[in-house]
Amino acid sequence: MGGRLRTRLTPYALILPGGLWLLLFFVVPMVAMLSLSLQEGDVVSGYQLTFRWQTYVDGFTNYQEQIVRSLWYGLVTTVLQIVIAFPIAYWIAFRGGRRKSMYLFLLLLPFFVSFVLRTISWKFILTDEGLLLAPLKDLGLLPQEFHVLGTAPAVILGLTYNFLPFMVLPIYVALERVDPRVVEAARDLYASPVQVFRRVIFPLSLPGVFAGVLMTFVPASSDYVNSELLGSSNTFMIGQVIQRQYLSNQNYPTASALSFTLMGILLIGIFIYARVLGTEDVLKVAAR
C-alpha cells in the first residue's frame, strides 16, 4: 500500500522543483505585472494599488501607432517567412535524402551567434558606406542618397532573418511526417503533381505552418532589437516603447500596462492555437 502511494506521488515529486521555479518566476511575475499596471505612484515614493484602468486606456491611445505598426511588421514578416521557408522545408523533407540533418544544421547556424551580434552584422552590411551599398553606389547602380538602414524594409529584413529557422523547422517536421504512401496513392489515382501538392501535401503541412506562425509572429511583433539597430524613429515598435518605459523612464505602471496589453493580444492567438491544435507540435520543435 505504502509502495503504491509512493509510486503515485513520484511524478509530483519529480516536477515539484522545476514546476515551483516556473510558478514563481513565470506565472507569479505575470500577476505581479498585472498588479503593477493597476498601481499609481513613482519609484521614489512607492506604489499603491488603485485599480486605475485608465493607464490601459492612455497607453493604448498614446501608443496605438506603435502597436499597430508592430502587428503589421509581425504580419509581413510571418507571411514572408512562410513564402521563403516552405520551399526549403519541402525540398529538405522530400529530396534531402541522407543529407537531411546536414541541411537542417546549416539552417540553424545563425543560432550559434548571439542575436544582437547577428543583427549588428546586418547593420554593418546595410549601412550607407557599407559592404553592400558602397560598391553598388560606386558603380552608379544606385543613387548616392539611397539608403536602406532606418527604413521599414530594413527592420522587416532583420526580423525575417532572425526568426526564419523557427518557420522552417515546424514546416519540415510536418512534411517529414507525411506518409510517402499517401502521396503515391494520390499519384496512382491520377492526381497531377499540382493536385498532389494542393490536396495532399499542403493540407498535411498546415499544422507545421500554424506552429511556425506562432513561433515567428510572437517574437517578431514584440521585438525591439531589430528596430533599434536597423530602424529609425519612423519604425518605432511597441517593444521599444515598453523597453524604454521600463528601463529608461522607470514608468512602471504604464510599461506594465502596455506589456500586458501586448501579452493579451498575443495570448489570444497563443490560446486559440493551443485549444485548436494542441501544444505538441511546438513542444516537438523545441525538442530538436
Place this chain on the structure above:
Amino acid sequence: MRRRLADRVLFVYTWLIIIWLCLPIGVMILFGFNDTQGRFNQTWQGFTLKWYGRLFDIPDLTNALWRSVVIATLTMIIAGALGTLIGVALGRYRFRGHGSMNFIMFAAISSPELVMGASLLSLFVSAGAGLGVATILIAHVMFSISFVAVVVRARVITLDRNIEEAARDLGAGPWTTFRLVTLPMIFPAVIAGGLLAFALSIDDFVITNFTSGTTTTFPLWIWGVTRVGIPPQVNIMGTLIFAFGILIAIANSIAARRRLR
C-alpha cells in the same frame, strides 16, 4: 524531366537561403581580422591577426564575457537538473496535472521574451529585489527548464519500460533503478538539454536586458557600445563562441550516430 528541373531550382534556392543566413556570420568573422584604426570597425582596412593577440585588452568586455560563461554554466546545471526531472515525469507517468504542466511549458516556450522579461522585472521591482547576477540566473533557468524538459521527455518516451522492470525484479529499489538504469539511458538527452540551456543562456539578450540592472553580460555589453562602435574583440569572441558551439554540436551528433550503431 520537369520534375528534375524543379528539384534543381529548389536545390539552388535552398543553398541561396543558406548563404543568406550565413552572410552576417561571415561578416562577423571577417571583421575580426580587420586592421582597423579607430573603434569604427566598418570598412575593410586589410588583414591582421593583431586583435587575436589583444583579445582581452578591454577589461569590461572580458568581465562581461566571463560573467556570461559563468551564468550559462550555472543555468546548464540547474535547468539541466530541474528540466530532466520534469521530462522524466512527463515521459514516464500519467498523472493529474500532466496537461497543466505541458501547458505551462508550452506557454513559457511560446511567450514573448519581452513580456517574460518585463514581468520578471515587475516582480523584482514589487519585491524590492536588487538586480544582478542572481536575478539574471533566475530568469535564465526559468526559460531554459522547459526546453530541457521537452528534450528529455522525447527520449524517455522511446525507452523500453521492461528494462527498468527487470531491474526492479532483480531487487533494485526505485532510486537504484533510476541511477543505474534510467539515467544512463537518458543521459545523452540530458547532455543535449543541458547544452541547449547553455546556448540559450549565453546568447540571451532580451530577458537579460530586463533583469540585469547595471550588471553586463556579453550581449548586453555589445548592445551598450553599438553607438560608439564595436571593437574587433567582439567579433573575435563571437567567432570563438560560434566555433565552440559548432564543435560541440558536431561532436554531439557523431556521438549520437555511434550510439545508433
